[in-house]
Amino acid sequence: MGEQIIPKAVAAGMGAVAGFFFGGLNAMLVLLLVLVIVDFATGWAAAWTRGELKSRVGYIGIARKVALFAVIAIAHLIDGVLGELHMFWDAVVFFYLANELLSVIENMGKIGVPMPDFLLNAVHIFQSKSKVEENPQLIPEAQPDIVKQEKVAEETAAADPEDNKTV
Numbered sequence: 001m002g003e004q005i006i007p008k009a010v011a012a013g014m015g016a017v018a019g020f021f022f023g024g025l026n027a028m029l030v031l032l033l034v035l036v037i038v039d040f041a042t043g044w045a046a047a048w049t050r051g052e053l054k055s056r057v058g059y060i061g062i063a064r065k066v067a068l069f070a071v072i073a074i075a076h077l078i079d080g081v082l083g084e085l086h087m088f089w090d091a092v093v094f095f096y097l098a099n100e101l102l103s104v105i106e107n108m109g110k111i112g113v114p115m116p117d118f119l120l121n122a123v124h125i126f127q128s129k130s131k132v133e134e135n136p137q138l139i140p141e142a143q144p145d146i147v148k149q150e151k152v153a154e155e156t157a158a159a160d161p162e163d164n165k166t167v
Contacts, residue, residue, distance in 0.1 A: 021073035023086070028093050029072075035100035036065050042107035049111055068096055 022029060043061060047053040075088040082088075105119050 021076060022069075023076045023079075023089060028090075028097065032072075032093060032097055032100065035097065035104060036068065039100050039103045039107065040065065042104055042111065046107045046110035072096070 018025060040061060044053070044058065047057070072089065072092055075092040078088045079086050102123050105115060105123050109115055109120070109123075
């Protein structure tokens with residue numbers, strides 16, 4: 001009986017930590033965990049089949065997955081301060097569920113798994129709507145690289161209108 005105390009204490013401690021940071025384990029959190037694992041596995045498989053497997057990219061992917069759950073924990077703690085309405089937690093979890101599902105669909109396409117057209121169309125719609133916007137509160141040097149590149153392209157096009165004429 002003594003050898004069972006430590007594993008049970010560790011499991012109880014992990015459950016208490018998960019309950020505190022995530023509000024317990026429910027179906028949405030389990031689904032998100034499954035999608036995160038499937039996304040990582042399909043991303044690895046897609047990189048492997050294309051000959052693009054790199055450990056640094058994998059480590060960055062793992063760090064992003066850990067950060068994803070950190071954001072969920074923060075949302076849960078904010079909800080606790082606001083009265084347990086679960087507004088932030090629900091919004092954050094739904095966002096990450098959609099994001100992970102889209103990533104899994106993209107990875108499956110890269111592997112060569114045939115996907116229904118409506119799923120591919122959904123991926124294209126979400127990709128077009130997820131454009132990074134400029135944050136007016138940031139100094140220009142702190143803007144994301146994609147925003148900087150778009151600004152340079154816009155300024156170049158505006159400076160030389162002859163290049164923008166259609167034939």
